[in-house]
Amino acid sequence: MSNNSREEILHTIRKGLEGVGKNEGKVLADANRNFHSEAEEVHKRIDESQSALITQFAGELKEVNTNVIETGSKNEIKKSLLGLIKEKELKSFSIWESQFLKEINLKQELKDAGLKLVTAKNKNRIANSDIGITEVDYAIADTGTLVLLTDKNQPRSVSLLPPIHLAIVRPENLVRNIGDLFVILKSRLENIEDITSCMTFITGPSRTADIELSLTLGVHGPKELFVLTL
Amino acid sequence: MGFEEVRFEQDSEKAIHNKPLQKALVNVTNRFRTARNKASEDVPNWDNLRAAAREIKKETIENLDKYLLMLEERVKRAGGKVHWAKDAEEASQIIVNIAREGNVKSVVKSKSMATEEIELNNSFEDAGIKVIETDLGEYIIQLAGERPSHIIAPAIHKTKEDISKLFSAKLGIPRYDKPEELTKVAREILRSEFLNADMGVSGANFAVAETGTIVIVENEGNARLTTTVPKIHVALVGIEKLIPRYEDLSLFLTVLARSATGQKSSTYVSFITGPKRSTDIDGPEEFHLVLLDNGRSKILASEETRESLYCIRCGACLNNCPVYRKVGGHSYGWVYSGPIGAIITPQLMGIDKAPELPFASSLCGACKDVCPVKIDFPKVLLELRKNVVESKKGSTGIGERFGIRLWRFTVEHESIYKITNKLSYYFQLPWKGRNGKLNSLPYPFSRWTDQRDFPAVAKKTFRERWKNNKGETG
Numbered sequence: 151m152s153n154n155s156r157e158e159i160l161h162t163i164r165k166g167l168e169g170v171g172k173n174e175g176k177v178l179a180d181a182n183r184n185f186h187s188e189a190e191e192v193h194k195r196i197d198e199s200q201s202a203l204i205t206q207f208a209g210e211l212k213e214v215n216t217n218v219i220e221t222g223s224k225n226e227i228k229k230s231l232l233g234l235i236k237e238k239e240l241k242s243f244s245i246w247e248s249q250f251l252k253e254i255n256l257k258q259e260l261k262d263a264g265l266k267l268v269t270a271k272n273k274n275r276i277a278n279s280d281i282g283i284t285e286v287d288y289a290i291a292d293t294g295t296l297v298l299l300t301d302k303n304q305p306r307s308v309s310l311l312p313p314i315h316l317a318i319v320r321p322e323n324l325v326r327n328i329g330d331l332f333v334i335l336k337s338r339l340e341n342i343e344d345i346t347s348c349m350t351f352i353t354g355p356s357r358t359a360d361i362e363l364s365l366t367l368g369v370h371g372p373k374e375l376f377v378l379t380l
Numbered sequence: 381m382g383f384e385e386v387r388f389e390q391d392s393e394k395a396i397h398n399k400p401l402q403k404a405l406v407n408v409t410n411r412f413r414t415a416r417n418k419a420s421e422d423v424p425n426w427d428n429l430r431a432a433a434r435e436i437k438k439e440t441i442e443n444l445d446k447y448l449l450m451l452e453e454r455v456k457r458a459g460g461k462v463h464w465a466k467d468a469e470e471a472s473q474i475i476v477n478i479a480r481e482g483n484v485k486s487v488v489k490s491k492s493m494a495t496e497e498i499e500l501n502n503s504f505e506d507a508g509i510k511v512i513e514t515d516l517g518e519y520i521i522q523l524a525g526e527r528p529s530h531i532i533a534p535a536i537h538k539t540k541e542d543i544s545k546l547f548s549a550k551l552g553i554p555r556y557d558k559p560e561e562l563t564k565v566a567r568e569i570l571r572s573e574f575l576n577a578d579m580g581v582s583g584a585n586f587a588v589a590e591t592g593t594i595v596i597v598e599n600e601g602n603a604r605l606t607t608t609v610p611k612i613h614v615a616l617v618g619i620e621k622l623i624p625r626y627e628d629l630s631l632f633l634t635v636l637a638r639s640a641t642g643q644k645s646s647t648y649v650s651f652i653t654g655p656k657r658s659t660d661i662d663g664p665e666e667f668h669l670v671l672l673d674n675g676r677s678k679i680l681a682s683e684e685t686r687e688s689l690y691c692i693r694c695g696a697c698l699n700n701c702p703v704y705r706k707v708g709g710h711s712y713g714w715v716y717s718g719p720i721g722a723i724i725t726p727q728l729m730g731i732d733k734a735p736e737l738p739f740a741s742s743l744c745g746a747c748k749d750v751c752p753v754k755i756d757f758p759k760v761l762l763e764l765r766k767n768v769v770e771s772k773k774g775s776t777g778i779g780e781r782f783g784i785r786l787w788r789f790t791v792e793h794e795s796i797y798k799i800t801n802k803l804s805y806y807f808q809l810p811w812k813g814r815n816g817k818l819n820s821l822p823y824p825f826s827r828w829t830d831q832r833d834f835p836a837v838a839k840k841t842f843r844e845r846w847k848n849n850k851g852e853t854g
Binding site: 153155156158159160162163164165166167170185210214269270271273274277290292293294295300301302305306307310311327328329331332333335336339342343345346347348349350351352353354355356357358359360361362363364366368369370371372 | 516517601643644
């Protein structure tokens with residue numbers, strides 16, 4: 151049944167496009183762009199303007215109801231986080247295991263502070279935990295957007311199910327705009343099979359205006375978003 | 381609720397006399413319009429972006445068969461399953477079957493115009509499967525048993541008092557009157573639905589042929605939950621939603637968010653390629669892509685109206701349309717409203733089912749000016765009007781044709797034209813209302829004056845006034 155429909159749909163499309171589809175060679179023609187050299191250019195321009203980008207990024211985050219915590223060192227990350235835990239009376243957490251997060255050993259620090267570690271494997275448990283901590287793969291300066299890539303150390307639920315999401319952003323992961331980002335992503339996509347099962351853009355906490363256009367935060371996703379910049 | 385026939389004239393009349401709706405329409409369209417205008421002015425080369433987006437959509441649609449096959453192949457390679465549905469019935473059947481095979485008892489849905497189009501919820505209910513809309517606006521609409529009235533803000537025709545009453549009656553809870561309280565109630569109820577659901581159904585804003593990625597744009601996070609928590613994810617996607625390349629997304633996401641709500645970026649954008657990988661810790665085990673035709677492939681055959689398929693469903697045309705702003709979404713009789721509804725409903729459902737819609741426009745072109753893919757709405761509307769007339773469902777009777785001939789004869793003869801002008805001034809006097817306009821003419825002109833006044837013929841013609849005033853104005 152389904153197979154017939156496939157042929158039928160394709161047939162109708164081809165018939166409808168008779169006399170149009172003469173640009174055979176045009177399909178994906180832009181794939182001839184050299185994303186490696188473009189990415190090099192992009193990185194160069196980002197390096198030249200890094201401090202301005204950080205300022206711009208923080209400004210954009212504030213526009214979208216995000217709490218920005220600026221830290222100078224790895225020690226300060228821990229201090230800020232422990233402060234937040236005390237202030238919000240947090241008791242349980244989940245965390246990504248990116249290279250950087252492992253390096254600063256944040257997981258152990260939080261356990262030592264008495265918080266319970268929750269894994270993303272159990273949806274009910276993580277939904278009832280207090281905070282999810284990630285370290286973003288990229289961040290877009292001119293829109294205040296966090297870019298998160300799913301992989302075996304970086305489950306999706308951590309930035310989704312707990313009521314608070316805290317994301318750590320390192321300056322080397324900032325890009326100027328979404329155009330830069332896709333140049334970099336494409337340059338790193340050697341093999342289509344390597345693409346992540348889920349990339350997520352996050353710009354501010356969950357929001358709705360569905361009732362009389364009145365802005366309400368935290369309708370489905372995290373109610374609060376904290377961004378910790380280095 | 382099923383689709384039978386569009387009754388624009390009748391339904392718009394009702395809408396115009398609905399005071400709360402009129403207030404809501406002004407609020408929502410003004411808010412979105414102002415935000416869009418600001419967001420587009422912020423981008424120095426906005427018009428170039430629109431032109432580029434249009435070019436890419438044109439390229440996609442003109443090579444749609446090739447890109448669909450590429451998409452199919454890439455989704456399969458990522459571990460997903462691809463299904464093709466030629467119409468609404470088949471699409472519903474496919475999705476219900478996936479649910480049956482997966483032993484699914486409860487389904488969560490994120491906002492999707494395509495699922496509205498195929499009336500998927502009815503099919504689930506007929507099959508005894510529970511289905512819950514999770515976008516707050518859609519959840520309200522589902523509880524009320526209604527249809528969305530705006531692409532972006534589906535429940536905008538309801539006041540917070542309406543919603544408070546609805547929640548209290550349907551959910552058996554006390555009356556809450558603040559939007560924050562109502563939102564909190566919905567969050568709690570829907571959160572447990574998410575955790576219990578076996579299947580999530582979403583739409584998609586884009587499907588990328590090159591990578592097999594579907595892209596979902598939202599603010600609430602319900603689409604993320606729908607595509608992350610349940611063990612099966614089904615995405616229903618119209619075949620026109622394709623874009624060729626991964627990097628094309630940077631352009632389309634920029635124009636979509638700014639055109640829709642005036643945001644620089646929507647709160648959440650999910651880029652989903654297949655089901656969870658074997659090493660991933662969470663995410664759905666199964667991913668199904670259902671490609672929906674339902675009349676789209678037929679639109680391709682008309683060169684004049686083909687561009688209707690470029691639409692990315694931002695809703696900017698609704699917010700800027702002087703007709704939509706008065707009559708609201710429900711007058712358009714089906715899931716798509718405003719200028720985009722006026723052009724795609726007749727094409728998808730058949731022009732005989734919605735012959736009034738191509739005329740539900742003043743052809744002012746405000747929609748074309750804001751469209752992020754520069755759809756030439758007036759051109760398409762005129763072509764569809766022609767089709768309506770040719771299909772004989774239109775209104776050219778003998779009377780109209782005679783009238784047009786008479787008009788032509790008159791304007792071709794100067795002396796007769798002058799005399800007619802004078803005569804009509806005197807002939808109209810019995811119908812001239814107190815406001816100086818004609819407000820109730822006899823049939824067939826009553827078809828105009830029943831709905832609005834007609835300007836009266838002036839005593840002095842423009843030529844006469846020009847002659848007299850020439851000396852003063854220099």
